[in-house]
Amino acid sequence: MGIVVTVMIAIAGCNQSGGKVAARTDSIPKGDTVMSCTSNLPSRFAATASTDSIVASGKSSYAGMVKIPGGDYQMGAADKDGRPDEYPQHPVHVDGFYMDATEVTNAQFMEFVKATGYVTTAERTPNWEELKKQLPSGTPKPADSLLVAASLVFTPPAKPVALNDVSQWWQWVKGADWKHPEGPASSIKGKENYPVVQVSWDDAMAYAKWAGKQLPTEAEWEWAARAGLTNQPFTWGSEAVEKGKPKANIWQGHFPDHNTATDGFARVAPVKSFAPNAYGLYDIAGNVWEWCADWYRSDYYTQATKKAVNPPGPSVGYDPDEPTVPKRVVRGGSFLCHASYCASYRVSARMKTSPDTGLEHTGFRCVKK
Numbered sequence: 273m274g275i276v277v278t279v280m281i282a283i284a285g286c287n288q289s290g291g292k293v294a295a296r297t298d299s300i301p302k303g304d305t306v307m308s309c310t311s312n313l314p315s316r317f318a319a320t321a322s323t324d325s326i327v328a329s330g331k332s333s334y335a336g337m338v339k340i341p342g343g344d345y346q347m348g349a350a351d352k353d354g355r356p357d358e359y360p361q362h363p364v365h366v367d368g369f370y371m372d373a374t375e376v377t378n379a380q381f382m383e384f385v386k387a388t389g390y391v392t393t394a395e396r397t398p399n400w401e402e403l404k405k406q407l408p409s410g411t412p413k414p415a416d417s418l419l420v421a422a423s424l425v426f427t428p429p430a431k432p433v434a435l436n437d438v439s440q441w442w443q444w445v446k447g448a449d450w451k452h453p454e455g456p457a458s459s460i461k462g463k464e465n466y467p468v469v470q471v472s473w474d475d476a477m478a479y480a481k482w483a484g485k486q487l488p489t490e491a492e493w494e495w496a497a498r499a500g501l502t503n504q505p506f507t508w509g510s511e512a513v514e515k516g517k518p519k520a521n522i523w524q525g526h527f528p529d530h531n532t533a534t535d536g537f538a539r540v541a542p543v544k545s546f547a548p549n550a551y552g553l554y555d556i557a558g559n560v561w562e563w564c565a566d567w568y569r570s571d572y573y574t575q576a577t578k579k580a581v582n583p584p585g586p587s588v589g590y591d592p593d594e595p596t597v598p599k600r601v602v603r604g605g606s607f608l609c610h611a612s613y614c615a616s617y618r619v620s621a622r623m624k625t626s627p628d629t630g631l632e633h634t635g636f637r638c639v640k641k
Contacts, residue, residue: 325388326388326390326478326481326482327481327482328481328482328483328484329384329387329482329483329484331484332483332484332485332640334370334640336372336373336374337370337371337372337373337640338370338371338373338551338552338553339368339370340368340369340370340371340492340495340496340551340639341368342365342366342367342368342369343365343366343495343500344363344364344365344579345363345364345366345494345495345498345502346361346362346363346364346502346503347361347362347363347364347491347494347495347573347620348360348361348362348573348620349361349505349618349620350503350505350620351503351505353505353615353618354618354620354621355621355622356570357570357571357572357573357622358573358620358621358622359573359574360573360574360576361573362573362576362579362580363576363578363579363580364491364495364579364580364581364583365579365580365581365582366491366492366495366582367582367641369488369492369639369640369641370639370640370641371488371492371496371551371553371637371638371639371640372485372637372638372639373548373552373553373554374467374543374544374554374555374637375467375468375543375554375555375559375560375562375635375636375637376467376468376476376479376635376636376637376638377464377465377466377467377468377543378450378460378463378464378465378466378467378468379464379465380468380479381450381468381471381479382464384478384479384482384483387482388478388482390475390478390482392449392450392470392471392472392475392630393471393472393474393475393628393630394421394422394423394448394449394450394470394471394472394630395421395449395450396421397419397420397421398419398420400413400414400419420446421446421447421449422444422445422446422447422448423444423445423448423449423470423630423631423632424442424443424444424445424448424629424630424631424632425442425443425444425445425448425453425454425455425632426441426442426454426528426539426608426632426633427441427442427443428441428528428529428531429441429528429529430529431529432526432529433528433529435527435528435612435613440528441528442631448470448632449470449630450468450469450470450471450475450630452470453469453470453540453632454539454632463542465542465543465544466540466541466542466543467540467543467555467559467560467635468635469540469560469630469631469632469633469634469635470630470631470632470634471563471630471634471635471636472627472628472629472630473487473563473600473625473627473628473629474627474628475630476563476635476636479636479638480636480638483638484640485638485639485640486565486638486639486640486641487563487564487565487636487638487639488562488564488565488637488638488639489564489565489566489582489583489584489585490564490565490566490583490585490601490603490622491580491582491583491585492639493562493564493603493604494603494619494620496551496553496556497549497553497556497557497603497604497619498619499549499550499551499553500550500551501550504619505618505619505620506519506557506617506618506619507549507553507556507557507619508547508549508557513611513617514611518534518535518536518546519546519547519557520535520546520555520557520558520559520605520617521535521537521540521541521545521546521555521558521559521606521607522535522557522558522605522606522607522608522609522610522617523607523608523609523610523613524610526612527608527610527612527613528608528613537607538607539607539632540559540560540607540632540633541555541559541607543555543559545559546558555604556604557604557605557617557618557619558604558605558606558607558609558617559604559606559607560604560606560607560633560634560635561602561603561604561605561606561623561631561633561634561635562602562603562604562634562635562636562637563600563601563602563634563635563636564585564600564601564602564603565584565585565600565601566584566585566586566600566601567585567586567587567588567589567598567599567600567601568586568589568590568591568599568600568601568622568624569586569588569589569590569591570590570591570592571590572585572586585601589624591624597626598626598627599624599625599626599627600624600625600626600627601622601623601624602623602624602625602634603621603622603623604616604617604621605617605618605621606633606634607633608633
């Protein structure tokens with residue numbers, strides 16, 4: 273099992289980013305008019321999980337999946353509500369595929385773990401003797417408090433706070449993992465039908481490999497989320513998320529200190545708690561972020577010069593906010609998304625995070641050709 277050094281820096285109520293050897297303390301400049309969904313968090317060292325020993329279960333099927341037809345669409349934001357990395361719109365063709373109707377649940381992930389003995393990234397304690405072999409000679413040993421199995425847990429502040437400091441509501445919690453999503457005192461008992469969270473991109477890839485599936489490309493994910501609608505901001509159309517009956521599990525009230533839970537859920541909701549989109553996909557907006565297969569580049573859309581056919585995304589990742597940390601795409605927003613902060617339940621919204629990062633609001637669903 274290879275171990276790499278990562279500093280889990282960044283993530284927001286709307287999502288994340290990972291890091292490097294030294295903690296970052298910079299934040300969004302005062303007066304910045306563009307609210308970022310990423311910022312810096314306390315750092316730590318993490319161990320990556322190996323998928324080398326994972327083999328397909330041999331039980332791969334289309335059960336629980338829905339057929340997504342192929343077609344052409346304009347990928348990216350059609351209005352002025354997008355962030356810079358959602359422009360320009362560009363033509364894309366996607367062949368048909370099958371997609372999980374729901375996010376992968378705790379029960380499904382448990383079956384995978386029982387069958388393979390897989391240990392997730394968050395459950396692995398970094399080994400300093402192995403770790404230092406991959407670092408420059410003389411690198412000092414980090415504090416023991418950083419060399420622990422841990423993951424990021426949402427911890428709401430007691431009063432309003434500035435939205436450019438996500439450490440006000442995210443904390444590394446020793447013992448937090450997919451079986452204990454809010455920390456060691458929490459449990460998934462009775463929550464078999466909830467989406468699995470606190471899983472890294474590596475963990476999601478391991479599950480997909482075992483299930484005989486793949487993670488969706490970013491183009492596949494957006495096409496499926498649009499569900500045949502043209503240039504609409506949401507998977508359900510154009511009606512504002514606050515109007516009518518609850519459409520998705522998002523944050524209501526004042527972020528991040530007061531959630532009115534008008535939609536019925538203060539944190540993660542069971543799958544199928546809200547109406548599906550026109551393709552039969554549940555929770556494609558809100559609830560938990562979903563890993564995609566692609567590397568993230570903020571300028572990826574500007575490189576599109578002609579219609580892309582089944583684009584796999586960029587060959588390498590690049591995030592100008594954290595240029596030394598390659599990241600993967602996450603889509604769909606989560607229960608922490610709020611109009612005042614990130615509104616990433618929009619179909620074109622993109623976010624990025626280090627592939628070895630797990631969070632309480634991040635899960636995944638799979639596709640199969």
